Amino acid sequence: MRNFVFHNPTKIIFGNDSTNKVGKETKNYGKKVLLITGQGSIKKIGLYDKVVDLLKKEELEIYELSGVKPNPRVDLVREGIKIVRENKIDILLAVGGGSVIDTAKAIAAGLTYEGDVWDLFTKRIPIKPTIPIGVVLTLAATGSEMNGNAVISNMDTQEKLAISSPYLYPKFSILDPQNTVSVPLNHTLYGIVDILSHVFEQYFDRTEDAILQDRFAEAIMRTVIETAPKLAQNPEDLESRAIILWCGTNALNGIIGVGKEQDWASHAIEHAISALYDIPHGLGLAIVFPHWMKYVIDVIPNKFANFARNVWGIQGEDDFEVGLKGIDKLIDFYESLGIPTNLSRIGINNERLEEMAEKATKFGPIGNVKKLNKEDVYKILEMCL
Amino acid sequence: MRNFVFHNPTKIIFGNDSTNKVGKETKNYGKKVLLITGQGSIKKIGLYDKVVDLLKKEELEIYELSGVKPNPRVDLVREGIKIVRENKIDILLAVGGGSVIDTAKAIAAGLTYEGDVWDLFTKRIPIKPTIPIGVVLTLAATGSEMNGNAVISNMDTQEKLAISSPYLYPKFSILDPQNTVSVPLNHTLYGIVDILSHVFEQYFDRTEDAILQDRFAEAIMRTVIETAPKLAQNPEDLESRAIILWCGTNALNGIIGVGKEQDWASHAIEHAISALYDIPHGLGLAIVFPHWMKYVIDVIPNKFANFARNVWGIQGEDDFEVGLKGIDKLIDFYESLGIPTNLSRIGINNERLEEMAEKATKFGPIGNVKKLNKEDVYKILEMCL
Numbered sequence: 001m002r003n004f005v006f007h008n009p010t011k012i013i014f015g016n017d018s019t020n021k022v023g024k025e026t027k028n029y030g031k032k033v034l035l036i037t038g039q040g041s042i043k044k045i046g047l048y049d050k051v052v053d054l055l056k057k058e059e060l061e062i063y064e065l066s067g068v069k070p071n072p073r074v075d076l077v078r079e080g081i082k083i084v085r086e087n088k089i090d091i092l093l094a095v096g097g098g099s100v101i102d103t104a105k106a107i108a109a110g111l112t113y114e115g116d117v118w119d120l121f122t123k124r125i126p127i128k129p130t131i132p133i134g135v136v137l138t139l140a141a142t143g144s145e146m147n148g149n150a151v152i153s154n155m156d157t158q159e160k161l162a163i164s165s166p167y168l169y170p171k172f173s174i175l176d177p178q179n180t181v182s183v184p185l186n187h188t189l190y191g192i193v194d195i196l197s198h199v200f201e202q203y204f205d206r207t208e209d210a211i212l213q214d215r216f217a218e219a220i221m222r223t224v225i226e227t228a229p230k231l232a233q234n235p236e237d238l239e240s241r242a243i244i245l246w247c248g249t250n251a252l253n254g255i256i257g258v259g260k261e262q263d264w265a266s267h268a269i270e271h272a273i274s275a276l277y278d279i280p281h282g283l284g285l286a287i288v289f290p291h292w293m294k295y296v297i298d299v300i301p302n303k304f305a306n307f308a309r310n311v312w313g314i315q316g317e318d319d320f321e322v323g324l325k326g327i328d329k330l331i332d333f334y335e336s337l338g339i340p341t342n343l344s345r346i347g348i349n350n351e352r353l354e355e356m357a358e359k360a361t362k363f364g365p366i367g368n369v370k371k372l373n374k375e376d377v378y379k380i381l382e383m384c385l
Numbered sequence: 386m387r388n389f390v391f392h393n394p395t396k397i398i399f400g401n402d403s404t405n406k407v408g409k410e411t412k413n414y415g416k417k418v419l420l421i422t423g424q425g426s427i428k429k430i431g432l433y434d435k436v437v438d439l440l441k442k443e444e445l446e447i448y449e450l451s452g453v454k455p456n457p458r459v460d461l462v463r464e465g466i467k468i469v470r471e472n473k474i475d476i477l478l479a480v481g482g483g484s485v486i487d488t489a490k491a492i493a494a495g496l497t498y499e500g501d502v503w504d505l506f507t508k509r510i511p512i513k514p515t516i517p518i519g520v521v522l523t524l525a526a527t528g529s530e531m532n533g534n535a536v537i538s539n540m541d542t543q544e545k546l547a548i549s550s551p552y553l554y555p556k557f558s559i560l561d562p563q564n565t566v567s568v569p570l571n572h573t574l575y576g577i578v579d580i581l582s583h584v585f586e587q588y589f590d591r592t593e594d595a596i597l598q599d600r601f602a603e604a605i606m607r608t609v610i611e612t613a614p615k616l617a618q619n620p621e622d623l624e625s626r627a628i629i630l631w632c633g634t635n636a637l638n639g640i641i642g643v644g645k646e647q648d649w650a651s652h653a654i655e656h657a658i659s660a661l662y663d664i665p666h667g668l669g670l671a672i673v674f675p676h677w678m679k680y681v682i683d684v685i686p687n688k689f690a691n692f693a694r695n696v697w698g699i700q701g702e703d704d705f706e707v708g709l710k711g712i713d714k715l716i717d718f719y720e721s722l723g724i725p726t727n728l729s730r731i732g733i734n735n736e737r738l739e740e741m742a743e744k745a746t747k748f749g750p751i752g753n754v755k756k757l758n759k760e761d762v763y764k765i766l767e768m769c770l
Contacts, residue, residue: 001627003400008393014644015388209624211612212631215604223597239594242386246597246644255640259399259631 001210001259008254010146011172014246016238019047019176022093022136023054029132029171030090031059034083036104037066038096042138045182051095051136063087065103071153071160071274071281072099072106074118080107081117084131093134094170097191098142098151098281104133105150105168118154120163127165135173139183140245141191141282143198143252145173153275158359160271175249177242185235189337190282192228195248196221197285201264202257204293204303205368210259217256218310220247225311225333232337265367266292269377272360273343276352283346286339291383293327295376296369343384353381386595386644393639395531396557399631401623404432404561407478407521408439414517414556415475416444419468421489422451423481427523430567436480436521448472450488456538456545456659456666457484457491459503465492466502469516478519479555482576483527483536483666489518490535490553503539505548512550520558524568525630526576526667528583528637530558538660543744545656560634562627570620574722575667577613580633581606582670586649587642589678589688590753595644602641603695605632610696610718617722650752651677654762657745658728661737668731671724676768678712680761681754728769738766 013021042048065080094104110117112128137145148168153160203217224247231240270284297304304323308314312329316322331341357377365371427433450465479489495502497513522530533553538545588602609632616625655669682689689708693699697714701707716726742762750756
């Protein structure tokens with residue numbers, strides 16, 4: 001196990017009707033709140049009106065930034081920074097999924113930087129202390145509700161890049177399973193892929209003795225795999241929604257990743273795909289991950305054997321063979337939920353593979369299990385076709 | 386799953402040589418530090434000198450409170466409060482195990498209360514904001530390094546009682562596996578029992594749908610059970626020490642307990658035993674828990690079957706029968722490590738059972754799986770003989 005620092009100060013408020021606490025929690029951080037939202041689905045389910053009412057009840061002054069899209073754009077971040085500066089906003093309140101939260105984080109980060117916010121993503125400039133962020137989560141997937149990371153896309157440069165800072169942890173995140181019930185089934189399932197993929201990035205690495213972290217990771221995988229089919233059958237089941245919601249947060253709040261090397265190549269590859277084709281992040285990950293796994297299994301066959309044995313209950317002596325069966329089980333699992341695991345199935349052919357491979361390795365080789373250069377990524381993308 | 390709030394802001398600094406950060410971390414909270422220590426074992430291993438040097442390097446003004454005993458006493462807490470008040474201490478630094486940390490927490494709690502600190506334990510008076518606490522942990526067991534709980538004994542009244550408050554979370558805890566290597570084997574093993582017992586208190590309850598929390602709990606149990614025999618064979622193995630250390634923290638930092646009813650009767654029974662006989666807490670728990678389990682298994686046979694199947698790999702159809710085998714496995718495990726699981730084996734006979742049962746239920750029935758009254762506790766204690 002490597003040395004690590006674990007410091008996750010986000011306050012999680014979990015459970016049905018926990019949304020009711022949004023007014024009082026927000027008020028702890030000031031008078032002027034910028035409400036950041038997506039493309040209107042929260043209005044359809046009545047959540048928008050509910051949140052606005054609760055904020056008004058606490059006499060908060062509400063400003064708004066709406067229209068955040070999946071693969072959120074830096075243009076809207078710039079707009080948000082302008083609103084916050086002009087109106088001296090005290091706190092950002094993100095009501096939505098990962099895209100909305102990440103937009104809030106990027107606004108917060110950009111606010112205390114003098115140049116253009118996109119510099120923070122391309123030049124890896126350290127982020128300074130900034131204004132607080134609150135969250136009302138509407139989708140189980142991102143993990144952004146309990147970490148300091150944000151991923152933003154720049155359509156001008158066709159880049160999708162991440163920032164990370166201790167100053168970007170939300171002060172509070174409200175996780176009310178009721179707010180996730182109306183998410184359409186396909187996006188619920190992409191969220192589930194996202195959750196599993198976050199686990200994979202941390203679980204499949206070369207660290208040998210982070211035993212508890214790996215058992216925790218298996219706990220999340222088993223819980224998700226057991227619960228997802230129930231949810232697919234009955235998308236309105238609040239208990240299943242609650243279980244998946246809590247899995248999503250724990251998949252990326254640090255507890256399964258501390259002391260581990262981790263990998264994260266598959267996310268870089270997926271970001272290159274969705275920067276070019278604007279597909280849902282979870283869908284891209286369902287396609288990339290199984291093929292990445294097959295490309296690197298020879299380096300850590302024992303880890304893949306653990307995955308096969310402890311998550312899927314596969315028996316057998318040979319780590320490599322058992323591990324391969326585990327990967328096949330994962331593919332079967334995704335396909336059984338109707339999630340495609342090949343690019344050709346979503347209309348992407350081999351035309352721009354070169355460009356994607358270039359983009360994914362723009363800052364140098366990616367990943368740790370194998371250091372992947374452009375040629376490696378190209379091969380993995382070919383396998384994905 | 387029940388609604389919950391999870392907010393654990395303690396900064397964990399984990400790994401070999403992380404002790405070197407104690408000076409800089411402490412300095413973040415002021416100039417005057419009260420160094421709280423136990424009965425001298427940290428002097429033998431050189432940790433005392435090291436910490437003092439590091440504090441002096443940051444020009445901190447050091448005051449001292451030493452001599453904290455296992456089952457820490459309220460008298461020393463009172464002495465600590467006096468020192469802090471007289472010298473306007475800025476931060477408490479606990480260097481030791483659970484007893485030392487809990488003494489620091491009780492001092493912090495008593496400081497902002499006008500009456501005698503013991504009132505906070507007996508009258509359940511809410512604790513007010515107070516001065517910060519830092520920790521250098523020397524024993525894997527308590528979990529106190531990452532929660533807001535403290536347990537203190539009063540020898541005048543022969544009581545052992547707990548307090549809990551959001552204001553008592555340590556600001557930082559340094560978990561350096563090297564600091565745990567010199568702990569004698571028997572106390573290392575009692576620490577391991579303590580860790581498992583914390584898991585049991587949260588795992589064995591009536592909450593049906595906290596699936597992830599239960600898989601997390603099983604992850605800790607499996608990791609401890611796999612690692613403990615290695616550690617017993619080679620007490621100087623730093624990797625095993627590190628794994629157990631991180632298990633201890635996660636067993637009581639909230640992640641396996643949130644959204645669950647939990648039980649905690651066994652701890653109350655053990656506290657009654659060690660208030661009268663001053664035995665190590667872990668030893669008492671190794672005796673109480675298996676017998677409590679047998680007393681309550683009929684209420685939640687499915688939970689005991691999960692324990693048997695997922696932790697011990699026991700197969701079988703009937704939950705009750707499989708569950709009983711799991712309890713027997715636990716007894717075998719403790720005995721294989723040389724830990725006694727009966728009172729008579731440590732020289733305690735039936736003379737004061739009545740008194741213990743009375744003490745354990747002083748504030749009313751205990752536990753949740755079964756609400757245990759005095760007669761129930763007496764029966765469990767008889768089973769423990």
